[in-house]
Amino acid sequence: MKLCANKYSNGLIRFVLLVACVLFFLTGSAQVKNKDIDLPPPQHIKVLDEHKDGKGNIVRTIEYLQNGSRVTETIVIPAIGRIGIHVPVNPDTLNKDSLIIVVNKSHYILEVYYRRKIIRSYKAVFGPKPLENKAMAGDRCTPEGWFKIQNKNPNSKYDKFMLLNYPTDSSIVRFNMLKHKGIVPASAQPGGDIGIHGIWKGGDDLIEKDVCWTDGCVALKNKDIEDLYALISVGTNVFIRK
Numbered sequence: 001m002k003l004c005a006n007k008y009s010n011g012l013i014r015f016v017l018l019v020a021c022v023l024f025f026l027t028g029s030a031q032v033k034n035k036d037i038d039l040p041p042p043q044h045i046k047v048l049d050e051h052k053d054g055k056g057n058i059v060r061t062i063e064y065l066q067n068g069s070r071v072t073e074t075i076v077i078p079a080i081g082r083i084g085i086h087v088p089v090n091p092d093t094l095n096k097d098s099l100i101i102v103v104n105k106s107h108y109i110l111e112v113y114y115r116r117k118i119i120r121s122y123k124a125v126f127g128p129k130p131l132e133n134k135a136m137a138g139d140r141c142t143p144e145g146w147f148k149i150q151n152k153n154p155n156s157k158y159d160k161f162m163l164l165n166y167p168t169d170s171s172i173v174r175f176n177m178l179k180h181k182g183i184v185p186a187s188a189q190p191g192g193d194i195g196i197h198g199i200w201k202g203g204d205d206l207i208e209k210d211v212c213w214t215d216g217c218v219a220l221k222n223k224d225i226e227d228l229y230a231l232i233s234v235g236t237n238v239f240i241r242k
Contacts, residue, residue, distance in 0.1 A: 042071070042213050045205060062209060083109060085121040089231070096233045101149075101196075103218055103240040105130045105142060108210050110196070110218060112231060120231070122224040125207055127216045131242055134166075136175065136184045137191030140215050142240065145170060149196075149236040152229065159198030159222045160229045164238060166194040191216065196238070198225035 042064040049061040053076075061074045100113045105126055112120035126142040127134075134143035143166050151163040167175065167190040175190040196218045199207060204221045206213055213219070218240070220228065 042206060042211055045209055045211060047209065048072070060210065062211060064211065082107075082111070082118075082121045083123050085111075085118055086227075087117075087119040089114065089119055091230045094231065096236065099232055099236050101228075101232065101236060101238040103142075103238065105144075105240065105242055110220060110228075112228065120228065122220050122228065123207055123210075125210055125212045125214065125219050127214050128212050130212050133242070134171075134191060134194070134216055135178055136188040139191075142214070142216050142218060143167075143171060143194060144240050144242060147238045147240065149232055149234050149238065152234060154229070156197055158200065158219070158225075160225050161195050161197040162229065162232065163193070163195040166192065196220070196225070196228070198222040 045062060045064040047060060048063055049059075051059055053059050057076050059074065059076055061072065063070065063072045065071070094114065098115045102111045102113060103109075103124060104111070108124055108126075108130075110122045110124040111118055127140040129139075129141055132139075132141045134141040143164075145168065147164040147166055147168060149162050150165040153161040153163070172190060175184070175188075178184045179186060179188060194216050197220075199219055199222060201222070207219060207221045
């Protein structure tokens with residue numbers, strides 16, 4: 001009887017350990033799927049052609065290396081004339097609840113409004129398909145809609161990082177609708193770790209040339225991200241539009 005009991009006990013222990021391993025693997029897989037990919041940034045950027053079209057927009061053809069492949073793309077930057085607005089303010093006396101960040105992906109710009117008046121405008125870049133709304137993890141698209149600054153990291157590898165609360169409830173509703181329609185795979189995850197950040201030292205050229213290199217984040221020049229970081233706080237509203 002003792003021998004049978006020991007065999008039963010050993011078998012039960014092996015079964016529990018097996019279940020635990022399976023759950024750990026599945027959980028780890030889900031976490032990986034929920035992360036957006038992190039490709040190496042573009043290198044050796046060259047402007048092959050740049051001219052204005054009949055509407056005053058800048059049409060720029062660039063070439064760069066990414067992950068060992070040569071990429072050529074044409075970018076159209078609307079003529080807006082709003083980059084570089086810098087109204088003197090004291091960050092310590094601002095009513096943080098009256099600040100709103102507005103990101104316009106079509107115009108490659110991030111604007112800061114205080115009590116409905118613009119006080120800052122920075123050149124910004126996004127994921128490689130800036131005019132597409134994020135659908136799932138790994139698509140490298142920048143999400144659209146209303147978000148909040150969830151966390152601030154002063155020591156990011158991209159100078160400074162301000163995490164957005166993506167995915168929001170509305171983002172999840174849209175994601176589930178896309179999954180139901182078969183637009184995204186049944187195994188897809190909504191993604192995460194989307195924020196506003198700077199760039200590595202010496203990388204401002206990517207921002208200046210409007211190279212959309214991020215995995216879905218909004219990227220600014222380092223001097224701009226540091227200025228923005230001092231203005232905003234956790235809870236600041238962010239609106240991202242096409």
